[in-house]
Amino acid sequence: KIRFSSQFAPEGLNINFAEEKNGKLFVRTYERGVEEETLSCGTGVTAAALAYAEKMQLTQGVVSILTRGGDLQVSFIKEEGHYRKIQLIGPAIQVFEGSITR
Structure with a gap:
């Protein structure tokens, strides 16, 4: 229902569900x-990590995130109320290849 809410029409939006356990975030994404559901979403993972950092009042560090596609980390520094030097760390693995013919 959220994905196709008229509030976000016409494009809709991606949905990320995040759960914290023992200092790690578990994130699942519907794109x-x-x-x-996809294996992972870099934007969603980064948003979840920064939301967690905000909740925990962290000003710098690395947040560990588990996704269906594997383990990721987001590093950041928060200066003057703004997040800077944000990095998504993890493997980039090709999971599909295709071609379009006419």
Whole structure:
């Protein structure tokens, strides 16, 4: 229901669910366009990590995140109320290859 809410029409939005356990975040993502759960989403993982940092009042550090696609980390520094030097750390693995013919 959230994905197709009129509030976000016409494009809709990606949905990320994050759960914290023992200092790690577990993130699952449903992506628009794909219309299914995906292995991971860099933007969603980064947003979840910074939301967690904000909640925990962290000013710098690394947040560990587990996704269906594997383990990731987001490092950051918060200066003067702004997040800077944000890095998403983890493997980039090709999971699909295709071609379009006419």
